[in-house]
Amino acid sequence: MVREHIDTLDSLLARYVAGTLPTPARVLVEAHLELKPESRIRVRDLEAMAGLELMQCEPAPLADRDAMLATVLASQAPQAAAAQAAASPADRVFPKALYDFVGFDAEDVPWRTRMPGFREYDLGDIEGCHVSLFWLKPGRTVPAHTHEGSELSLVLDGAFSDARGHYRRGDISVADDSVDHRPSVDLGRPCIGFAVMDAPLKLTGSFRQLIGDIIG
Template sequence: MADVQLDTVDALMARYAAGILPEPARVLVEAHLEMQSVNRPKVSKYEAAVGDILEKMEPVALNSRDAVLKAVFAADPLAAAKVLPRPANALFPKAIRDFAGLEAEEIPWKRKLPGFKEYSLGKIDGCDVSFFWLKPGRVIPAHTHEGYELSLVLDGAFNDARGRFVKGDISVADESIDHRPMAESERPCIGFAVSDAPLKLTGSLRQLIGDLIG
């Protein structure tokens, strides 16, 4: 994802509409749209704009995509697309279930840190893809990112210096974000993460030890 700037969720929606996201990131956005319909009008707007722009443009090189996206952002809004309901007993949205081939209760979690579990799907389309589980009240040690990390909250919620992320929300983090996410106390936080580079720990040794044993 290094060549596709994803500074905001709006930018992510535009790139989804333009069809220039890696497959795991596309699935993440599609799942978000299943869970929260608020961004569907924007996506419909961007998709219509992409169609109009591509009809009028000569073929463009990959490094010219930002010109297309600038025009996409300027398009007029359209009505929201119809959202089909998910099965009542399914925690994962259909896009995630189809992509991963499993439901939440089928995940073979592996303990990575106290109160933090992960299941990696490996490297897909240039991205590291995984599910994560964070115990209620547990903190992930302070870190930043050497590239982009997209996280979709599938259940529960977490907080960091940017605010609160609840079920269906997307967190977009990069090297400009130094954060210390904490799961809320009511229930575990379960999420789907897509990244193109490793994270980098930034907290002090004392803080790191406190987070690991706290």
């Protein structure tokens, strides 16, 4: 994100491996990797592919390529390994990467109510991204909207659904200007998440629908 088009989880992970994500998006991915073993495997595959491509570069002498490869693997591979090894205590909602970034766990978030059933903790703009934590009550429907850029939403507790799928703890919703959605929180427990956006969202629903969603 931040001038880079990200529209799938794979493209997000690829940019993580390449080391091109701004800090908030990198933290979001590292928190995701702590919770999703299958994504840790995908990251290791991407790192291996990056190393293979480097080895196949012809201009550099063999000794230089080996040194370059060692440097790449030494700097990149530990990202996923560290995320896997640094698991949070069982009673902590926030993965270690996120806990270290914000400095507290879910029970200590200084929430502010934005509308009925929707609370937010705004961390402000960081490296070109707008960063926030959100809390949505069970059954809450978010007003229909699209995006002027990329939006990454990591589910930390609870779950929500939209027309594209169902997102549970550890899942990342990747949305851009091609996505027009109206997320709805599962019944039973609130949905807590971490959101990183590089451009504002744009409401798309009817006025009647918007009022209904705001009232909750």
